[in-house]
Amino acid sequence: MKFQLLSENCLLVTISDQISEEVLRKVISLEDRIVNANLPGVNEIVPAYASLAIYFDPLLLPYQKLHIEMSALLSSNYSSSIRHDTRLWEVPVCYDREYGVDLEELSQNKGLSIDELIERHTQVTYTVYMLGFLPGFVYLGILDPILRTERRKQPRDRVAAGSVAIGGEQTGLYGIQSPGGWHIIGRTPTTIFDIKKKPINPFRQGDKVKFNPISKSQFTSLLQK
Amino acid sequence: MKTSIEILKRGGLLTIQDGGRFGYRRFGIPTSGFMDHHAAAVANWLVGNVQNAPLFEMIQVGASFRFHAPCTIAITGADLQARIGNKSIKTYTQYYIDEGDILDLGRSNHGYIAYLAISGQLLAEKILNSCSTYFSADMGRMLVAGDEVRFIPSAKPSERMIPDHFIQKYSSDRVVRFIPQIEDNALIEVFCQNIYTVASNSNRMGVRLICNGERVLLPQIITAPIAQGCIQLPPSGDPIVNMADGQTTGGYPIIGTIVYYDLPHFAQQSPGSKVKFSAISVEEAFALFQYHTGQLNQLFAVRA
Numbered sequence: 001m002k003f004q005l006l007s008e009n010c011l012l013v014t015i016s017d018q019i020s021e022e023v024l025r026k027v028i029s030l031e032d033r034i035v036n037a038n039l040p041g042v043n044e045i046v047p048a049y050a051s052l053a054i055y056f057d058p059l060l061l062p063y064q065k066l067h068i069e070m071s072a073l074l075s076s077n078y079s080s081s082i083r084h085d086t087r088l089w090e091v092p093v094c095y096d097r098e099y100g101v102d103l104e105e106l107s108q109n110k111g112l113s114i115d116e117l118i119e120r121h122t123q124v125t126y127t128v129y130m131l132g133f134l135p136g137f138v139y140l141g142i143l144d145p146i147l148r149t150e151r152r153k154q155p156r157d158r159v160a161a162g163s164v165a166i167g168g169e170q171t172g173l174y175g176i177q178s179p180g181g182w183h184i185i186g187r188t189p190t191t192i193f194d195i196k197k198k199p200i201n202p203f204r205q206g207d208k209v210k211f212n213p214i215s216k217s218q219f220t221s222l223l224q225k
Numbered sequence: 226m227k228t229s230i231e232i233l234k235r236g237g238l239l240t241i242q243d244g245g246r247f248g249y250r251r252f253g254i255p256t257s258g259f260m261d262h263h264a265a266a267v268a269n270w271l272v273g274n275v276q277n278a279p280l281f282e283m284i285q286v287g288a289s290f291r292f293h294a295p296c297t298i299a300i301t302g303a304d305l306q307a308r309i310g311n312k313s314i315k316t317y318t319q320y321y322i323d324e325g326d327i328l329d330l331g332r333s334n335h336g337y338i339a340y341l342a343i344s345g346q347l348l349a350e351k352i353l354n355s356c357s358t359y360f361s362a363d364m365g366r367m368l369v370a371g372d373e374v375r376f377i378p379s380a381k382p383s384e385r386m387i388p389d390h391f392i393q394k395y396s397s398d399r400v401v402r403f404i405p406q407i408e409d410n411a412l413i414e415v416f417c418q419n420i421y422t423v424a425s426n427s428n429r430m431g432v433r434l435i436c437n438g439e440r441v442l443l444p445q446i447i448t449a450p451i452a453q454g455c456i457q458l459p460p461s462g463d464p465i466v467n468m469a470d471g472q473t474t475g476g477y478p479i480i481g482t483i484v485y486y487d488l489p490h491f492a493q494q495s496p497g498s499k500v501k502f503s504a505i506s507v508e509e510a511f512a513l514f515q516y517h518t519g520q521l522n523q524l525f526a527v528r529a
Contacts, residue, residue, distance in 0.1 A: 201252050
């Protein structure tokens with residue numbers, strides 16, 4: 001457990017240096033506790049894989065006090081129960097090289113054929129570990145160990161909306177066009193992020209995701225719908 | 226009467242921003258809002274608005290506006306050589322605008338980002354409780370020539386002058402202070418010895434820096450929340466500072482966070498400028514926060 005003042009109005013609580021479903025349950029449980037504690041001065045909670053950020057008003061809630069409150073919340077036992085309404089999402093993905101611009105390079109570096117790479121990526125049912133980075137980004141885990149790849153040395157200025165990518169031991173979806181440092185292996189025609197909808201992003205922490213490979217023509221026809 | 230401001234020329238990046246869009250970081254939606262929260266607050270004060278009222282933000286090159294109703298204006302931040310008609314006007318000063326007047330801003334003499342505040346309420350669409358433009362996700366858009374922004378004029382504000390100490394100078398020899406996020410003091414020292422150049426592909430999301438010296442490399446981390454001002458270190462060793470439209474989480478290690486009241490000065494550094502950093506303690510950072518927030522609160526309390 002580590003407390004870190006990320007800025008004058010943001011306390012980062014790191015629960016673990018590992019990614020696992022057990023850690024994820026702890027993050028969700030901690031968020032529930034903070035919400036229930038209803039501390040004046042806590043403005044926003046941003047949960048992640050193994051950590052959680054608390055945005056607070058330093059004039060209303062001095063960070064020393066927040067520190068003490070958090071320690072108290074953490075010392076009592078975790079209920080560690082994950083939300084019951086988790087859903088399974090089936091997401092169509094076209095793994096054509098036109099969309100999966102890094103497939104070729106990955107296949108060479110791994111010594112795997114592109115087909116084998118796709119198979120390894122699609123056979124796992126992933127867990128939604130968090131949303132974030134940018135609107136609509138969905139972080140999923142955990143990747144087949146063979147597919148794990150460090151992020152690009154130089155992030156791209158532009159990654160297309162719907163891109164499916166690999167970064168470290170994570171895989172994920174880019175909800176909107178944005179810069180990004182992950183390796184792009186495919187694209188989904190499904191709209192992930194829409195501010196006119198409620199919720200803005202239907203995926204929730206703890207949900208399950210399975211990728212279904214589709215052809216280029218299926219991609220085009222789904223995109224037009 | 227239709228009260229509006231017409232955009233005649235957009236210049237560089239012209240958007241409407243306010244204090245920010247809060248409460249949606251968990252969905253990956255950045256707060257957006259003013260890049261230079263200090264200059265923006267002062268602009269709003271000068272025209273009698275509340276501190277976080279929406280106003281025009283201009284990056285790199287100024288825009289031209291035609292006013293279809295009288296109002297009081299103030300320009301703060303970068304000096305974009307503003308003129309009303311043929312008359313040059315100063316930054317950080319109230320001016321009265323008549324119906325039909327044309328305000329023209331050009332290239333920057335000093336600084337990188339300017340604010341135009343008008344006495345009244347800009348009628349920009351509120352999306353998720355904020356008028357801040359975040360065009361990457363279609364929340365508002367960049368303004369262009371031909372656009373018309375309507376506003377509700379307020380009563381003429383009292384005459385007022387901003388005390389000198391509220392006017393920031395953007396000279397690049399001022400060191401940018403940060404709160405270290407790693408415990409290795411030797412690495413912090415290396416980081417602080419370097420001089421960094423602001424790269425041309427910097428934007429409202431992140432200011433990219435080019436390291437002119439020994440690169441600091443940190444081990445990768447599990448993706449975690451990041452805040453505005455966080456100095457990320459990708460494996461290239463060239464830092465990226467998370468700004469107003471910055472991501473809500475990130476996987477690059479963070480060496481430190483620029484203190485809240487040095488962010489405006491940092492944001493005002495144009496591409497090609499040189500930047501140096503120095504580390505300060507959490508206690509010092511909070512003291513600065515309290516001091517500056519107190520000063521601004523007092524300013525607004527007196528002339529509310």
